[in-house]
Amino acid sequence: MGYWKGSGLSIVLDMIATLLSDGSSVAAVTEDNSDEFNISQVFIAIEVDKLIDGATRDAKLQRIMDYITSAERADENVPVRLPGHEFSRLLEENRRNGITVDDSVWAKIKAL
Numbered sequence: 001m002g003y004w005k006g007s008g009l010s011i012v013l014d015m016i017a018t019l020l021s022d023g024s025s026v027a028a029v030t031e032d033n034s035d036e037f038n039i040s041q042v043f044i045a046i047e048v049d050k051l052i053d054g055a056t057r058d059a060k061l062q063r064i065m066d067y068i069t070s071a072e073r074a075d076e077n078v079p080v081r082l083p084g085h086e087f088s089r090l091l092e093e094n095r096r097n098g099i100t101v102d103d104s105v106w107a108k109i110k111a112l
Contacts (some may be wrong), residue, residue, distance in 0.1 A: 016042060
């Protein structure tokens with residue numbers, strides 16, 4: 001699903017963000033690497049309900065999610081995860097049990 005379209009979209013969005021914000025492109029941030037400021041960002045707000053009805057929107061999005069989650073996996077026992085898909089469950093779990101922190105990461109933080 002990605003390949004050249006994904007990288008192409010990333011490049012075009014970087015160009016658009018750079019021009020609209022007069023900020024730094026990915027190339028400038030990466031090559032200059034002095035500090036991460038003046039980084040280009042663009043926020044686009046689209047009222048989807050003005051373009052398509054809710055039932056059609058939901059059906060189209062569900063088809064995309066079904067397509068992605070049914071992809072062939074290296075390990076059939078590990079499900080494909082979508083960004084934010086488990087957010088509500090993880091939020092509740094973290095509120096109940098606290099946030100899990102890897103011991104080696106916590107040691108590095110404490111050493112700062």
